[in-house]
Structure formats: structure tokens, C-alpha cells
Amino acid sequence: MFDIDSYHKADTVDEAIALLSKNPDAVPIAGGTDVLVRLHGHNPDYRHLVDIHDVAELKNITMEPDGTIVIGSGVNFTDLAQSAIVSTNIPVLAEGGSSIGGPQVRNVATIGGNISNGAPSADAAPPLLVLNAHIELKGPEGFRRLPLHDFYQGPGQVDRKSGEIMTCLRIGSTDYKGWSGHYYKYAMRGAMDIATIGCAAACKIDGGRVAGIRLAFGVAGPTPLRCWRTEEKAQGSVADQTLLDLVSDSVLGDLRPRDSWRASKDFREQIITTLSERVLKEALNRNGVSIP
Amino acid sequence: MAVGKSVQRVDGVAKVTGKARYADDFTMPGMRVAKYLRSTIAHGRVLTIDTSKARALPGVDGVFTYQDIPKKKFATAGHPFSMDPGHVDVADRLLLTDYVRYMGDEIAIVVADSDLTASKALSLIDVEYESFQPLVNREDILGDDVPEIHKGTGNVVKTHSFVAGGNLEEVKEECDHLIEGRYKTQIMQHCHLENHTAYAYMDDHQRIVIVSSTQIPHIARRIVAEALDMDAGLVRVVKPFIGGGFGNKQDVILEPMVAFLTKNLEGIPVRLKLDREGGMIGTRVRHPFDVKVQVGLDKDGTIKLIDFDALSNTGAYASHGHSIVSAGAAKTHYMYPRAVYSCKAKTIYGNIPSAGAMRAYGSPQMTFAIEAIMEEAARLVGMDSVEFRLKNGARPGDKSQITKKPIMTCGLLDTIRKGRELIDWKRKRKEWPKIQTGQLRRGLGIAIFSYGSGTYPVCVEPASARLILNQDGSVHLQIGATEIGQGSDTAFAQMTAETVGISFDKVHVVSAQDTDVTPFDTGAYASRQTYVTGQAVMRTAEQLKTRILDYASIITGLDVELITIADDNIVIAETPEIAVMSVRDVAVDAYYDKNRGGQITAEVSYKARNNAHVFGCTFVDLSVDIPLCKVTINEIYNVHDCGVVINPLGAEGQVHGGMAMGIGAALFEELMVDSDSGRIYNNNLLDYKVPTIMDIPDLGAAFVETHEPSHPYGAKSVGEAPVISPAPAIRNGILDATGVAVNELPMTPKSIFKYFKKAGLL
Amino acid sequence: MNRNISCTVNSKSMTWQIDIRMSLADVLREHGYTSVKEGCGVGECGACAVLIDDVAVDSCLYLAVWADGCNIRTTEGESKEGKLSPVQQAYLETGSVQCGFCTPGLVMASTSFVEQHKGQKVSREQIRKGLAGNLCRCTGYDGVVRAVEQCIDAEE
Numbered sequence A: 001m002f003d004i005d006s007y008h009k010a011d012t013v014d015e016a017i018a019l020l021s022k023n024p025d026a027v028p029i030a031g032g033t034d035v036l037v038r039l040h041g042h043n044p045d046y047r048h049l050v051d052i053h054d055v056a057e058l059k060n061i062t063m064e065p066d067g068t069i070v071i072g073s074g075v076n077f078t079d080l081a082q083s084a085i086v087s088t089n090i091p092v093l094a095e096g097g098s099s100i101g102g103p104q105v106r107n108v109a110t111i112g113g114n115i116s117n118g119a120p121s122a123d124a125a126p127p128l129l130v131l132n133a134h135i136e137l138k139g140p141e142g143f144r145r146l147p148l149h150d151f152y153q154g155p156g157q158v159d160r161k162s163g164e165i166m167t168c169l170r171i172g173s174t175d176y177k178g179w180s181g182h183y184y185k186y187a188m189r190g191a192m193d194i195a196t197i198g199c200a201a202a203c204k205i206d207g208g209r210v211a212g213i214r215l216a217f218g219v220a221g222p223t224p225l226r227c228w229r230t231e232e233k234a235q236g237s238v239a240d241q242t243l244l245d246l247v248s249d250s251v252l253g254d255l256r257p258r259d260s261w262r263a264s265k266d267f268r269e270q271i272i273t274t275l276s277e278r279v280l281k282e283a284l285n286r287n288g289v290s291i292p
Numbered sequence B: 001m002a003v004g005k006s007v008q009r010v011d012g013v014a015k016v017t018g019k020a021r022y023a024d025d026f027t028m029p030g031m032r033v034a035k036y037l038r039s040t041i042a043h044g045r046v047l048t049i050d051t052s053k054a055r056a057l058p059g060v061d062g063v064f065t066y067q068d069i070p071k072k073k074f075a076t077a078g079h080p081f082s083m084d085p086g087h088v089d090v091a092d093r094l095l096l097t098d099y100v101r102y103m104g105d106e107i108a109i110v111v112a113d114s115d116l117t118a119s120k121a122l123s124l125i126d127v128e129y130e131s132f133q134p135l136v137n138r139e140d141i142l143g144d145d146v147p148e149i150h151k152g153t154g155n156v157v158k159t160h161s162f163v164a165g166g167n168l169e170e171v172k173e174e175c176d177h178l179i180e181g182r183y184k185t186q187i188m189q190h191c192h193l194e195n196h197t198a199y200a201y202m203d204d205h206q207r208i209v210i211v212s213s214t215q216i217p218h219i220a221r222r223i224v225a226e227a228l229d230m231d232a233g234l235v236r237v238v239k240p241f242i243g244g245g246f247g248n249k250q251d252v253i254l255e256p257m258v259a260f261l262t263k264n265l266e267g268i269p270v271r272l273k274l275d276r277e278g279g280m281i282g283t284r285v286r287h288p289f290d291v292k293v294q295v296g297l298d299k300d301g302t303i304k305l306i307d308f309d310a311l312s313n314t315g316a317y318a319s320h321g322h323s324i325v326s327a328g329a330a331k332t333h334y335m336y337p338r339a340v341y342s343c344k345a346k347t348i349y350g351n352i353p354s355a356g357a358m359r360a361y362g363s364p365q366m367t368f369a370i371e372a373i374m375e376e377a378a379r380l381v382g383m384d385s386v387e388f389r390l391k392n393g394a395r396p397g398d399k400s401q402i403t404k405k406p407i408m409t410c411g412l413l414d415t416i417r418k419g420r421e422l423i424d425w426k427r428k429r430k431e432w433p434k435i436q437t438g439q440l441r442r443g444l445g446i447a448i449f450s451y452g453s454g455t456y457p458v459c460v461e462p463a464s465a466r467l468i469l470n471q472d473g474s475v476h477l478q479i480g481a482t483e484i485g486q487g488s489d490t491a492f493a494q495m496t497a498e499t500v501g502i503s504f505d506k507v508h509v510v511s512a513q514d515t516d517v518t519p520f521d522t523g524a525y526a527s528r529q530t531y532v533t534g535q536a537v538m539r540t541a542e543q544l545k546t547r548i549l550d551y552a553s554i555i556t557g558l559d560v561e562l563i564t565i566a567d568d569n570i571v572i573a574e575t576p577e578i579a580v581m582s583v584r585d586v587a588v589d590a591y592y593d594k595n596r597g598g599q600i601t602a603e604v605s606y607k608a609r610n611n612a613h614v615f616g617c618t619f620v621d622l623s624v625d626i627p628l629c630k631v632t633i634n635e636i637y638n639v640h641d642c643g644v645v646i647n648p649l650g651a652e653g654q655v656h657g658g659m660a661m662g663i664g665a666a667l668f669e670e671l672m673v674d675s676d677s678g679r680i681y682n683n684n685l686l687d688y689k690v691p692t693i694m695d696i697p698d699l700g701a702a703f704v705e706t707h708e709p710s711h712p713y714g715a716k717s718v719g720e721a722p723v724i725s726p727a728p729a730i731r732n733g734i735l736d737a738t739g740v741a742v743n744e745l746p747m748t749p750k751s752i753f754k755y756f757k758k759a760g761l762l
Numbered sequence C: 001m002n003r004n005i006s007c008t009v010n011s012k013s014m015t016w017q018i019d020i021r022m023s024l025a026d027v028l029r030e031h032g033y034t035s036v037k038e039g040c041g042v043g044e045c046g047a048c049a050v051l052i053d054d055v056a057v058d059s060c061l062y063l064a065v066w067a068d069g070c071n072i073r074t075t076e077g078e079s080k081e082g083k084l085s086p087v088q089q090a091y092l093e094t095g096s097v098q099c100g101f102c103t104p105g106l107v108m109a110s111t112s113f114v115e116q117h118k119g120q121k122v123s124r125e126q127i128r129k130g131l132a133g134n135l136c137r138c139t140g141y142d143g144v145v146r147a148v149e150q151c152i153d154a155e156e
Ligand SMILES: Cc1cc2nc3c(=O)[nH]c(=O)nc-3n(C[C@H](O)[C@H](O)[C@H](O)COP(=O)(O)OP(=O)(O)OC[C@H]3O[C@@H](n4cnc5c(N)ncnc54)[C@H](O)[C@@H]3O)c2cc1C
Pocket: A027, A028, A029, A030, A031, A032, A033, A034, A035, A036, A037, A052, A073, A074, A099, A100, A101, A102, A105, A108, A109, A110, A111, A112, A113, A114, A115, A116, A117, A119, A121, A122, A123, A124, A160, A164, A165, A166, A167, A192, A193, A194, A195, B686, C042, C043, C044
């Protein structure tokens, strides 16, 4: 039996916001694959719950008339990967989502929970970062939107104000039309594992030259990180081996991997440089540029 | 013919339908839950412990600390009692302790009405410790002026050495080459899917009943009696279905505690069930070894000597202690039995979880060292790795250097030849470039192994069986040997059917052991059951057959010499197609005739005085992605000589499972300790990397059958051995692919990264 | 902290009073569905997998209240009138059962995979990915892959 002290179930977002405001100690529980693990470990921070598991309005994936893709925070990773909107327009996110845990975990774990827990290893994060995703939150004061990279504040810390619920993730059409991407999860096992390094790349090519490159890593710093400086340096380059070399030479400058019992810093750096080249190469390949 | 056929497991339907009941699937009204308070330091002393708040919590039935327990130390290893005082297990445990020897040591226990209440009560216990420096590495453990983990030991459990087959120093002089290596193996955990669990209650004022997930019910009964200072006859241990053990349940871990708790709580039923996190540190692990080995050989590749210096760390408590390294050394010497074999072995204590028995009991660690250095030796003299083993490996006619007895059956060289064909070694050797370059490289690896069947002559090998003829012509088979998933019940049913002359589905195996009822057998370990218990089953089956025939002779008036049993009928021996009457009719008569007969039963208790050696090898074809430090297995085969294969489907399953565990040992698994604090980083199934289905390739299992004369059905053993050779074969494959010799396990990406960097590959 | 939930378990309607702190695994086991095993309690092993509205879920990491109004399937319900389901039968034939502790969870994960891939051509890689949430320490998974393959081939 889980060590829960109070429990309230919400059927709508507004109800959830009201319940959270009334119970300032309470945290939302969506899929519970994170919250319940912490309760199994008797973590006192999760003893008061507002249950948003069955809030239907958080479970939709839609495309707005301007092409913006809107993914409800309560969408689980199985539904995400099976969504036609996702798999045709932003397959890189499906790749990230499909690398999570195992089938049973993906059947319940939500994308909102994956981002909200602030884990540096969240497999949805690097793909969402290279898609320039924005977060939408709703609280007692109404809606607010911010870029995903601003939502992350530190390890396990996100910019969620009290009473707020993440409602959806938004990806604008200019951030995926003409772009191709790839996500690779480097882990110790082929499934049921936390990434040692997660790497997402996206690119847009114009006449053989880089019109845009985006690179993001998980577990290469306190939060999932974009490689801003590298991306800038690569802008306008010819898409060939020199570009890959430039990226792999520069990428560590954007990141802050560290030593832990799971892996040493120099090992992570080895994987980061290798992946930056290989993952970008595959993203380019998907954009019709094949580098031997 | 039931023996030699792939029959369906006798417990298969119960298991696929979820009907099989394991220890946690039984409940009793009023059953309480017990939970340990585990230490938060790895080495030190409990100065004060305040349980008053916990005791006051509603729903708490009792809180016990080291102050409340019997002060009699006991040994936990699941060995039969030894009459040789020099061979008894080390008694170094109390039920609870105030001297903390590993992080997680049991210092108190709570009994409450629910799991949650018990957890809450634990959080209310205040403990004050005096901390000492944890001793984790060999240098620290054996350093000068370090505290003794167990008083009077110098932190050494035991040392011993032997030289077999000649004069070591003389042979050293004669060798053309002497090479040396040092190899280290990791702490592994069994990770059977069912955690340790047991419950106990009392039948009256004296009798304790324990239901436990154990491989060794009869031994558990004796050890509980020892720990609680009571008569063994007052202890009853019941073993229902068990969810795997792999040696971790060949240790008496929870049974004395549940017995103690119910005894102190007026006999109410108390369940003690470890969660995964507690179980991974609080049960047993595989001993990490640090092995220095020297091999002497001639220019032509003949191995002349193997000389070991092996150090094994048993952790906080001795458990199986020194037996592991000594068994590992003895059982592996059959691989190359014409060389002088020398071993110096030492087992030490350390502030890490206690190591005990784990599948193949010391052999995987020793074999990693042997087969790694043999690969270096083959390369040194420029011989093909397979030819080198064919030249030096055990062959028929060899004898044991240690016991001086001949090896009765030995199919090693045939297994090597078969493996070589399966992996297409010769073609790949020819076609693959000698020196490979680039990021992705391919390699071939081989390693061989030898192992035993049972523990004789080191330990006694008793087994018993009882057969009862039912009125419907079927039989019930009771054995003291335990089914733990390996398929022994099915093999025993096959043997019984074969020998009695009835059909396989007429044999009902009583799968649960109950020490009040089931005849004595020491249990499931050392790959002993098919071989040792099989000898008792055969004798019991013969006895039953004789009794059925004697009675049939009375009924029919036919001379007993003239008749036998075949296909569930009494038949004329010379013309078995002529059925005289059915076994069923014999049974009905025996049960119900008013003037003669009685239930027909048979029972034999038998001590095996033999041991049969098993052999085999692993062949692997793998790829190494150098920049990602990743090894991918393309093809892998284990080929076994386990004597006559009783149940091919079951034997294949044992081989597959062992191979997967061997791949885990090679590439994935390690229980990681922080050497400063003694903390275990990864005591859960997410961070301890048991291979998933994604990590295990298609597995190839093959057999070379020999007919072992010491066993009634020609069988040897196959339970543990499959785990032994995959790791060194993979290590040798990596060497083949990259030229880099990785000399420690596991060969995870982060570990081979260091080796590749040092070799200049990265 | 009690609540009532109504659900169907193996085609039987149930109304149970539960404590909201209980996992679905706790509740099912308490009501006699002991095929639901616990190997970790935190979603790492799959021994507790059941189908909720035909979707495989680790019931140890699932609040029992979430099962309200759902259709639950456990291994007990897969064999009907003494006849094993095709997946159960295939497990026996391929030798995929040893200690049997992982088996009920694996049978359910396999059943869901087979039902979702009816009539499709699937690769061993897909089968592996579909069963990746279930640990088995005994079999090395070799038979498990073949069991699922056999069931899908039979469906074709
Ligand atoms: C066995 C196992 C394997 C796993 N493997 C992976 C993996 O490979 N990769 C990976 O990235 N993760 C993995 N995880 C972690 C976890 O499953 C994921 O992060 C998952 O996406 C969390 O989603 P959830 O809905 O289950 O979160 P919950 O547990 O419900 O919530 C997680 C956190 O987010 C908050 N939250 C949830 N929804 C909202 C919302 N709408 N608004 C505001 N706050 C919210 C909660 O309060 C909580 O703090 C694994 C977990 C397990 C148990």
C-alpha cells in the first residue's frame, strides 16, 4: 500500500487547479510512473495527490489551422507514437517516446509527467527541444506559455508555479516543416533503462547548405540542454563531413556532463561527441543529404 | 520410452494458467507482516537504539532488536551437516546485530498488522551509531591495524592451497613460456524474479511451521533448530512453488527469523517478505574474485602448468565462504587435466553484502581467468584458438589430478568440434581480415568449461524418494529434492515412468516439499538432482515395480520371473505385446481385496558415492562499435556434454537460461559499491542491469551425448554449467575484434572505454 | 480513504470497496487473482502485468481507483473450459516456462502483442520490443520469442 495522506480526483483541468490551490502540499499525478515509484520509496513530498489521470481534455493530439501541433500533457507514449500527426510530421518525438522504459510503462507514462519531473534523462526532452516546443500551463491566473528550454531550471526543477497544471506542448509549423530529425538513446540496456546520454538532432537544408541545425542532449548537464553555440557555428555550412567534424569538435562546449556512479565524465564526453556526429548524420540523411 | 523425449513439464499447466501457488500466495487469517530495520552505515556499532515510539504505534505487535534475540551464532550456508569438524560452515551470524558489517545489516525488526504500519514503525526507531571506516577493497581489508569485521579472524575466512599432478617448480623450469595475467570478476546478484519470502506460525506450544521460498527445506529445518536451540523434529518447513533461486535460496536467510518471531508472539502467523531493494543487499551475491594466474607451456602449445593465486571476498558474513573458491578451483581443473594444477586461495571478509552460492559456485570466476589466459597462450604460440583447446582439453582416458580417478565420460573435444561448425569458424577465420580497422569490428571467441554433478566426495550426497501406487494405476512420487524451475520434477517423472513401465502422464509428482512428510534430501544445488536424486528415484521405481510384479504374480499365479510391466500393463516378459492384466487392476486388488494385499508403496534412501564431470564450450561471433564502446553478439552457441539428455526441451531451456545469465555477467551486470561509504548504488532492477529480451540474441544450444556409466539413465548434469563459459568467450571475441584484452568483468561500455583509451583506440 | 470501484475481471462484473492507497496489484491479489505476481513493485519487471481494456499495464504501478469502469484480464481468465489459450499453449510447447514466476505477466504481455499484431508480419525485433517490459531470469527469452512468433504465424 502506498503511503498517501490525501487524495483528490479531478475530472477537468479547472477542477485540478482548484484542488491544487486548496491543497498547497499536493502534487499532480498523471501516469504515476514517477510519483508512485517515489511513494514506494516512502518519499514524503508526494503524500498529497491531485489525480489528473482521467482528465480527458489533456489527452488529445491536434493540429491547429496554422499547422501548430498541440499535444496534451496527458497523452501517453504509446498513443503518442501511434498518432498519425506525430509520426508523419515530427517522427523524432515518436522515436524519443518509443525509447522509454518498456511497453507497459509507455502505456501509462505521460509526456507531461516526463517533462514536469524535470529529469535530465527524460527521453521526450531532447526531441522536444530540437522541435522548439513551447509549454502551456494553466493556473489560477489563467494560461501562460514559454519555451521548453526556459521551463527547465535545474535538476528536478521546473518553472511550474503553485496551482499550475501543464496543459499541452505546442510545436509551430515552421519548426518542423522542411526539418528532419533523429533521436538516439544511449543506455546500458536495450530497454527498461535510463539514458546514459540521449541525443536529438534536427536540420533543415537549403541548396546543400545548412539552413538550420538544432542539437539537444539529455544527461549531459543538469537539465536537458540545447547546443546553442554549436548550432550557430554550423549555420550556413556546406552539409558534408566538415560539418560533422565541426559539430563534434564543438558540442562539448555547450554541455556540462559530470561524473556519477552511472558513468564517468570522460566516458560521457566520448559518447556525446560520437553521437553528435552520428545522429546529425542520420538527420541529414533523412533530409536527403547522405554523407558517406 | 519417457527418458530422452521432450515431454511437457509436469508443472507447466499450473504455471501458464497462474494457478501455481508460491509462498506469498497463501495467507492466513490474522497474519502479520514483519520488516527489518537495516543499518544506514556499512561498518560500526549501534550505540543506542530507541524503539519506544515504534512500539507505541497502533497496529504494532512487536519490535525486536539485537537485545532480544538468542545469543547463539549460527551458520547459514545450505550445506548438509558435516561430521568432519574441519569442514563445518562458519557460524558468524546472529538473528540481529549491534555490530554493523554492511550497509543494510539487520539491527531490528518490526511486526505489525500491515506493510504500511510496519514501515511507519521503522521510521519511528531512533538509532545512534559509532561509525568505522568501511573496508571494501582488498588493500583496506587486509591492511595493518584495521578493525576486524569478525573478531579473531584478521578478516580472513580461510586459506588453503594444493598442487596436483606434479612438482610445480620443476615443471616451471621445463616450460618454454611462462605467462601471467590478473583477472577480476564483479559482484553479481541472482535476481530470481520471486524475492525471498517466508512465513511461520505455531501448531501448539512447541511446533513451528515455516512456509518458505527455499531450495533446501530439509537443511533449513536443521539450521532453524540450531539457531533457536530447539529440536529439529519440532520444526516443519514447507516449500511450495518457488520463483527461482540460482543458489540464493540455498542459504537459510529468513526462516530462523520468522520462526523466532512467531515463537515470541504466541504463535501468530508472521510473514517476512523482502522487497527487491532489501533483497538485493540483504540476501546473497556472487563472490567477486581477484585471480592471478600463471600458465606454463611449450613452444608447440602444450600446456604444462596452471598456477593460481585467487582471492575471494565473501563480504559481511561467511555464508558459503571459502567453499566457493575451493569448489571453483577443483571443478575447473578438469578442463586441462594433463597440466600440473596449483591453487592458492584465500577468502576474506569485507563490508559489502554477503556472498553465497550462485549458479556454478565459483567456476564462472575461475573459468574467466583460465580461459582468458589460455587465449593469450594460444596467441603467444601462434595457434588457432580452437586447435589450441583441442590439443590441450580433456579427452577420454584422462584422469583427475586431484582424486586420481579416471574421468568416466568426456565429450569435450566433440563439443568443441561441433561448436566450431555451428559458428562456421573456419570460413570466418579465412574470410575476415587478420587485422581489422575502422569503427566497427568483428571477432570470434571461444571458451570451454568443466563442472561436476553434485558435491561428492566433498559433501555427503543423500537422496530419497517414495512411490505410492494409486488405485487408478497411477503413482504419486514424493522426493525431498526441490523443483525450483529447473525441471527436476519432470525428469524424475520420466525416470519413474521409464523404470516402472507406466506412461509418463500416470506419474504425479508431489511438487511441494514438507519436511514432516517428504523423505530426506538436501535439496537443489550443485547440479545434483538429476544425477544424485535420479539414482534414488531409479531404485525406488525398481522397488515399486518389483512389488507390483510380486503382487501380480499372486493374483495371476504366474511366476514373477515371467512377467514385467509395459505400457501400464502386466505383460509376459518375452512377448510384451501379451497383456495379462492392467496395473490398475493390480492396484484395485491390492487396495480392496478383503483377504490379501495392501497399498503398494516403495521408498528408498540412497547416498550417491560418485560424481560425473560435465564439459562443454561457448562459441561467439560478435561486433564491437569502438567509438560507442558497445559489443553486439551476432551469434552464440553453447555445446554441452551432459551425458544422456533426459528431456531435450528442458535441457535446452537450462542452457538458454544459463547463457543469458552468462551474457549478463559478461556485458551488463554488476552490483556497485561506493568504496568510501559502502553504499550499494543499484539495488533495484532498473539500475542493476539484468538483461532484457532486447539484450539477448537468439541463443544456440547443442548437445554431444555421452552415456555416463555411473548413472542409471546415463545422465550427468546441466543445471548450472551453461552460465560458465559465455563471459570468457565474449572476452576472447572482443580481443579478437579489437586486439584489446579486457581483464575484468563486466565488460560494460564504461569499462571497455577505459581499456580502449589505454590501447589508443580512442 | 475507501472508495467503491466497479470493473470486469476476466468477464465477471465486480464491485469492490478499496482503499485508494492500494495498487491494482494489491487489490487483484487480495481478491484471489494470485497469478498477478510481484517481483519489484515499481514497474521494473512486468511480473504483475495485466490487461486493462486490452492494454498491458504493470498493475503494481497503477492505482486501483484507475481501474474503475475498466475491463481487466489476468492469466487466470485466459484458459477457458480447461483449454489453454494459444499463447499459454505456445509457452508450454516452446519450453518457455521454468520457475513460472514471470510467466503470468509474460503471458499477458504476449497476449496483448499477439492481439495487436493479428494478421501482420512481424520481425523478431518487433516481438522483442513488444515484450521488453518483462524480465525473465530463467529462460533467456529464446523460447518466449518463438512462442509469440508461433502464435502470430498461426493467426495468419
Ligand atoms: C520502469 C520505469 C522505466 C522508466 N523508463 C524511462 C525512460 O526510459 N525514459 C524516461 O524519460 N523516463 C522513464 N521513466 C520515468 C517516467 O516513466 C517518465 O518520466 C514518465 O513520462 C512520467 O510520466 P507520468 O505520467 O507517469 O508521471 P507522474 O508520475 O504522474 O508525474 C511525474 C511528475 O510530473 C508531475 N506532473 C505530471 N503531470 C503533470 C501536469 N500535467 N502538470 C504538472 N505537473 C505534472 C507530477 O506532479 C510529478 O512530479 C521510467 C519509469 C519507470 C517506472
